[in-house]
Amino acid sequence: MAGVVLPVTKDSTLPRKTVTLKEVAAAANVSRATAARALNRYGYVGDEAALRVFEAADRLGYRGNRVAQALRRGDLPLVGFIPGDIQNPFFARIAHDLDVHLRQHRHNLLIASSEEDVEQEKELLDSLRALSVRGMIVAPTSAAETKHFESMSREGTPLIMIDRYAEGVSCDSILVDNEGGAREAIDYLISNGHRRIAFLGDEARIFTAQERLSGYRQSLTSHGMEIDERLIAVSKSTIKHSVDATIRLFSQEQKPTAIFTVDSLMTQGALVGLRTMGLSVPRDVSLVGFDDFDLATFIDPQITVVAQPISKIGPLAAEILLKRIEGDMSEPQHRRFATKLIVRGSVAPI
């Protein structure tokens, strides 16, 4: 083995194929098995042999073929993330956090938005499964249609639900106290003398919408107030749609004196809608939004919101998922984070 002349690294100016383990093994004068053992640090490998392998791998620029490894192991170092809408800052933030944490553990994130469409969600789930992802983090778009999740978790792919929960699926979940947060918001509005409080939320199919609406009802009821269905508006969660819904809400005979919105996009939409109608916040209408957002403190007036501990959700989800991937079979965890009412300037006493 003496006298192995190290070839000068080939001037890589031509399309060089990717380097395989076989080539590394050959260059190091060992078998593929030994090379693999050295590279993956398991089993017994002689010091010298190992050294030669490392040197060769390094010199050749060996990178390892994840696909081949995956075929053997059964899965790819991938995690799927299916948010409702990647353009919603809430999900964008979580995607970012997931990405950072997973990358630290050598996993890549496959992001595909369901666009709040159950059929698309199913297809996405299938296509990610076909890719042999190790696990999945999902914000299910429907609280009711859950078959696709059940079959997945039954086949053993770890699944964790964030922000929303789909009834009956046995998996971890990370949620916030939607009812409590909404209740607190409405309580606050009521304590400021408001009686006609509008609710602007997305479709009832969506878990968070349900819970936040339920908190709204609870608060009203517990104050002995009637629920007026005309004050409850449903719209898609985009600024545009919420503007329209807001305008409809405030075009009624008996105008609300306050409005509670269910997420930051809708809060912004309500703001635009209100201003379009010449209604000033908080002089004419008071507003509380669920979910804090960058601009909330910048707009005039600053917006009072129910804040979620958003920075905790992604990291926790990643952590739990990684444990599951490593084989943790303990009972599903269900976490609920508390929310916090942040009083700023968008509510005035009536």
Next chain:
Amino acid sequence: MAGVVLPVTKDSTLPRKTVTLKEVAAAANVSRATAARALNRYGYVGDEAALRVFEAADRLGYRGNRVAQALRRGDLPLVGFIPGDIQNPFFARIAHDLDVHLRQHRHNLLIASSEEDVEQEKELLDSLRALSVRGMIVAPTSAAETKHFESMSREGTPLIMIDRYAEGVSCDSILVDNEGGAREAIDYLISNGHRRIAFLGDEARIFTAQERLSGYRQSLTSHGMEIDERLIAVSKSTIKHSVDATIRLFSQEQKPTAIFTVDSLMTQGALVGLRTMGLSVPRDVSLVGFDDFDLATFIDPQITVVAQPISKIGPLAAEILLKRIEGDMSEPQHRRFATKLIVRGSVAPI
């Protein structure tokens, strides 16, 4: 073949392993080759045999193993996307558009943000390559460090750069007319009588920052004005950092009368900074931002911006990439979209 009784779909209540081609073939009483031919629609397959295969695949819930297919073909139906920051609405929007278009062609999107860090960008590139992605869409974080891209495109993985371009790499690019857009903005400010115009941009390493700054200089110079380096501020592209930079800019002896910001996050940061200092837009300070954003029309005053045709970038990138993946070897395309100055209310004559 008459009388094939369709067994009732098995009650899938137990952890069933994923179905392989072999099982389908067995169930259909053909060889794996025939089953594959039927399922993938190539070569000759008898009608009857094909039917049996389809039926079996369907019944068993065959999904095909992308990983195994990939090992054979050499790549996975994946495309990597490396934006500078997925939380920037500009990139989030593009990610969304890419996702939609790629999905139509049965490709999945792997998103990993470089966080404007060259080292991280390199690692990301490596890890995506190891995953055998078919192609990559990148907003390179540095206009100068390009080795990693060169070696990649040399090895034949299609690469397309969006928003930014890294000198010397032979690949397609989709950019906007940054210089022209910036020039138009500054021209407009000058035509409103402004002479002390501040520039708030991100690091010079970033391509768009360079070009937009260059447009700024050009405009000033072409109007015979001196360039005052104290009016040029650099900051990271987050609302927070831009607030600070703006405050610094306007804490100088000779305050600027106008400010031009390089992206929507910085525009929002500038707005916050200005208001923090008690400076009103446009009464005390005029403002033009590069990149339009949802809230621009909602804030009071509405913000004058240089808009980019953002909805075209993602789809075009996806389209070009897909062609490359299919083997298009024609000369690299370099597209530059025009920008458009949208005059709203954030600029006042001096």
Next chain:
DNA sequence: CTGAAAGCGCTAACAG
């Protein structure tokens, strides 16, 4: 400590 060999699931020549 190391090598030979099997095989993950799939596709594509190549014979029949």
Next chain:
DNA sequence: CTGTTAGCGCTTTCAG
């Protein structure tokens, strides 16, 4: 029209 066969690149028994 269909089956046989040979790998893709890697890991992991199982013998040495």
